[in-house]
Amino acid sequence: IFGAVFESTLNPETRRSGGMHYTSIENIHKVIDPLFLDDLRAEFETIKEAKQENVRKAKLLEFQNKLASLKFLDPACGSGNFLTETYISLRRLENEALEIVNQGQIMLDVGDVIKVSIGQFYGIEINDFAVTVAKTALWIAESQMMKQTEDIVHMDLDFLPLKSYANIIEANALRIDWNTVIPKEKLHYIMGNPPFVGHQWRSKGQVSDMDEVFADFGNYGKLDYVASWFKKSADMITKTTIRSAFVATNSLVQGESVATMWKPFFTMISFTR
Numbered sequence: 001i002f003g004a005v006f007e008s009t010l011n012p013e014t015r016r017s018g019g020m021h022y023t024s025i026e027n028i029h030k031v032i033d034p035l036f037l038d039d040l041r042a043e044f045e046t047i048k049e050a051k052q053e054n055v056r057k058a059k060l061l062e063f064q065n066k067l068a069s070l071k072f073l074d075p076a077c078g079s080g081n082f083l084t085e086t087y088i089s090l091r092r093l094e095n096e097a098l099e100i101v102n103q104g105q106i107m108l109d110v111g112d113v114i115k116v117s118i119g120q121f122y123g124i125e126i127n128d129f130a131v132t133v134a135k136t137a138l139w140i141a142e143s144q145m146m147k148q149t150e151d152i153v154h155m156d157l158d159f160l161p162l163k164s165y166a167n168i169i170e171a172n173a174l175r176i177d178w179n180t181v182i183p184k185e186k187l188h189y190i191m192g193n194p195p196f197v198g199h200q201w202r203s204k205g206q207v208s209d210m211d212e213v214f215a216d217f218g219n220y221g222k223l224d225y226v227a228s229w230f231k232k233s234a235d236m237i238t239k240t241t242i243r244s245a246f247v248a249t250n251s252l253v254q255g256e257s258v259a260t261m262w263k264p265f266f267t268m269i270s271f272t273r
Contacts, residue, residue: 027247034245035243065115067094071120071121072120072189072191073178074190074192080138082191084137086121091141092148098152113153118139122181123168125168126173138168189243190242191245210223210228226246230246230248231261
């Protein structure tokens with residue numbers, strides 16, 4: 001809803017020149033499911049099959065800690081749809097784990113029963129209003145998932161969303177060092193839906209952005225503006241275990257773009273599954 005509201009505030013020319021596009025929940029999952037969520041769900045299902053209750057409980061608590069350790073970056077986060085849906089997906093898994101561990105009983109010592117937090121999610125966005133919308137969306141999602149956890153542990157949990165820090169940075173993602181937002185040593189996944197702007201419609205500012213991003217390429221030819229996020233991502237994940245996936249135009253895998261962009265990328269990164 002917030003994504004649709006934010007997009008409706010922009011006139012068509014602003015949206016076109018900035019390449020701003022709302023991403024549906026369905027399309028978000030086309031990115032995040034194969035990137036990490038399918039594997040997490042499969043791991044969760046395997047843990048549930050453990051025969052001994054004490055072993056199953058211990059593994060579920062380990063799994064919960066694993067969920068809480070993951071860090072995500074959307075370097076073109078807009079109104080925060082990718083970050084919010086990813087947070088909700090992890091919290092649903094966490095709540096399922098808590099439901100099995102709790103077995104419908106009232107928890108006498110709740111403590112830090114919730115491990116997954118919005119502090120695991122980082123975003124970069126150039127539009128100041130979108131930054132505010134993204135933070136608010138995460139706070140609302142946090143409140144909603146807290147209520148679901150309360151129903152599982154049968155206790156009221158102390159919650160004030162504004163004390164939770166949403167790591168959404170207002171900046172030009174192509175001009176900022178992403179390591180200043182979150183160091184690559186702490187990051188696990190990069191994802192999002194960067195701006196779509198064809199090479200023939202790039203503004204002077206966008207050309208300048210690409211000149212800086214592709215400085216070590218020499219010539220980036222007719223690559224679309226969205227290719228800049230792939231390049232920055234490639235720079236970030238080189239010699240790390242970080243995995244990345246973006247929504248993008250099919251122009252990046254057709255024609256001269258293939259040799260211009262992907263050939264250098266394959267020399268930079270070891271692509272492993």
